[in-house]
Amino acid sequence: MERIGFRLQLRMELMDEYVEHHTKVWPEMLAALEKTGWHNYSIFLDRADGSLFLYFETPDLQAAQDGMAAEEVNERWQKFMGPYFLDLGDKHADEGFIALENVFYLK
Amino acid sequence: MERIGFRLQLRMELMDEYVEHHTKVWPEMLAALEKTGWHNYSIFLDRADGSLFLYFETPDLQAAQDGMAAEEVNERWQKFMGPYFLDLGDKHADEGFIALENVFYLK
Numbered sequence: 001m002e003r004i005g006f007r008l009q010l011r012m013e014l015m016d017e018y019v020e021h022h023t024k025v026w027p028e029m030l031a032a033l034e035k036t037g038w039h040n041y042s043i044f045l046d047r048a049d050g051s052l053f054l055y056f057e058t059p060d061l062q063a064a065q066d067g068m069a070a071e072e073v074n075e076r077w078q079k080f081m082g083p084y085f086l087d088l089g090d091k092h093a094d095e096g097f098i099a100l101e102n103v104f105y106l107k
Numbered sequence: 108m109e110r111i112g113f114r115l116q117l118r119m120e121l122m123d124e125y126v127e128h129h130t131k132v133w134p135e136m137l138a139a140l141e142k143t144g145w146h147n148y149s150i151f152l153d154r155a156d157g158s159l160f161l162y163f164e165t166p167d168l169q170a171a172q173d174g175m176a177a178e179e180v181n182e183r184w185q186k187f188m189g190p191y192f193l194d195l196g197d198k199h200a201d202e203g204f205i206a207l208e209n210v211f212y213l214k
């Protein structure tokens with residue numbers, strides 16, 4: 001398994017709404033993540049500045065990203081979530097990100 | 108298992124050294140982490156600004172922190188690492204942190 005970490009920046013004024021949506025992620029979206037190899041996926045929020053830190057494990061990052069890019073429900077979810085982020089440009093939150101450098105790992 | 112995320116801020120000019128030290132963490136330090144319940148522990152670095160995101164899983168965060176606080180090797184490791192961080196004051200990196208809010212989890 002690769003262990004992947006990446007960052008996103010929430011718009012502070014939309015933080016509560018973002019959290020609320022993540023208490024009820026669409027079941028089809030959860031199923032798509034599972035199917036395409038996004039395992040042990042956690043999202044952490046720092047309310048001090050709206051930073052999000054996303055962590056998941058996958059056998060193959062490229063395959064996980066390509067897999068989600070091909071899921072229709074993901075297209076809808078990312079369009080829905082797009083306005084919550086800063087600095088995404090015309091990208092989706094789950095593509096084109098630069099994985100953080102994994103500098104230490106202990107099983 | 109609780110899934111814990113927290114942040115630290117590296118001094119940019121010491122980033123390479125920090126990474127280098129984490130390729131050879133002392134075996135006694137690794138053993139202490141394992142013994143006190145710090146599992147699946149990853150540290151991620153964003154080289155753009157020296158942010159560190161730390162992720163681990165533990166049956167009991169309080170016990171994991173108390174356990175490490177009682178390990179002599181941890182005292183030495185944290186003294187060694189202290190100068191690499193910004194804004195720690197007189198705390199150690201592994202104590203007194205505020206865990207990030209876990210807003211989403213998918214097994």
